Amino acid sequence: MSILALYNNLNTFLYLAALLFGMGVYGLVTRRTLIGMLISAELILAAASINFMAFNRFTAPDPTVGQIFTLFIMAIAAAEAAIGLSIVLAVYRNYKSIDTEDLVELQG
Amino acid sequence: MNPSMAITEAPGLFTADGLTGLIFLIIMAATLIGGIIACCAERLVRAVAGLMVCFVGVAALYYFLNSPFVAMMQMLIYVGAVCITIAFAIMLAAPEESKKNGPAGPLSGPLGFITAGIITFGLIVMALRTQFPILPKVNKGTTKEIGIQLLTQYSMVFELISIVLLIAIIGALVLARAGRSK
Structure with a gap:
């Protein structure tokens, strides 16, 4: 298969989504601030959406279902970002920091 | 083996299909580079900029997947709303000042890289091994x-x-x- 025909192949999109998912997981475990972790979570959601859209284009009988589900993921991600960032702001107001190491009040 | 649509022979670079493939390669590279910046950049503002590049690339991928409506929604919601909200939160919470050194947790550093690598490898092998049935479109x-x-x-x-x-x-x-x- 030629490298220029990659866009017509389901596996290309699956590999791309897997790589994005891996980056998201890596960022999620390495970041030390809450906002950095939220950015990585957005990467994971984008990877999931790419998977849905790829299967929707290449294998699903009804191509509207995957698009509607992707729209649902987008709405959930927007809600998650809004709630998460307001929690971050509330945490920052109380602790003057958004570093995950400073939020250990419940640690025994 | 796995579903690939119409094209079987290699398209020339300066045909319509070849140029489409070239644009797709550029977009794929932009998406991956944006993702790497988003997860590895030292400053959070740069990470948000990388996330924006990555989301623009993902929107272009949706366009390649025959869904211009979802591509537009991706641009509006993710690039236009979510990234801007995160940028505002970074400006309001000013996280750059208290910078600590040393490992952030037991999984940071090489162990985190290995974790992410194992998950990515598993997903790629699963995509490679599975036979996906193609159903007729309704x-x-x-x-x-x-x-x-x-x-x-x-x-x-x-x-x-x-x-x-x-x-x-x-x-x-x-x-x-x-x-x-x-």
């Missing part, structure tokens, strides 16, 4: 058909999205206002 998935489906068969999804967004707006207002009255 419609074309145009924007008009999305609209009809969204207001008839999937109207529950539509209502749920509205309620979730309403609750998110109210919750964000309540959470962000809480400490301000003091």
Whole structure:
């Protein structure tokens, strides 16, 4: 298969989504601030959406279902970002920091 | 083995298919580079910029997957709203000042890289080994058909999205206002 025909192949999109998912997981475990972790979570959601859209284009009988589900993921991600960032702001107001190491009040 | 659509022979670079493939390669590279910046950049502002590049690339990928409507929504919601919200939060919370050194946790550093690598490798092997059946299409998935489906068969999804967004707006207002009255 030629490298220029990659866009017509389901596996290309699956590999791309897997790589994005891996980056998201890596960022999620390495970041030390809450906002950095939220950015990585957005990467994971984008990877999931790419998977849905790829299967929707290449294998699903009804191509509207995957698009509607992707729209649902987008709405959930927007809600998650809004709630998460307001929690971050509330945490920052109380602790003057958004570093995950400073939020250990419940640690025994 | 796995579904690849019409093209079987290699297209020349300066045909329509070849140029489409070249643009796809550029977009794929932009998406991956944006993702790497988003997860590895030292400063959070740069990470948000990388996330923006990555989301623009993902929107272009949706365009390649025959869904211009979802591509537009990706640009509007992710690039236009979510990234800007994160940028505002970075400016309000100013996380750059208290920078600590040393490992952030037991999984940071090489162990985190190995974790992510194992998950990525597992997903790629799974995609490589699985045979996905191709079913015949019952419609074309145009924007008009999305609209009809969204207001008839999937109207529950539509209502749920509205309620979730309403609750998110109210919750964000309540959470962000809480400490301000003091």
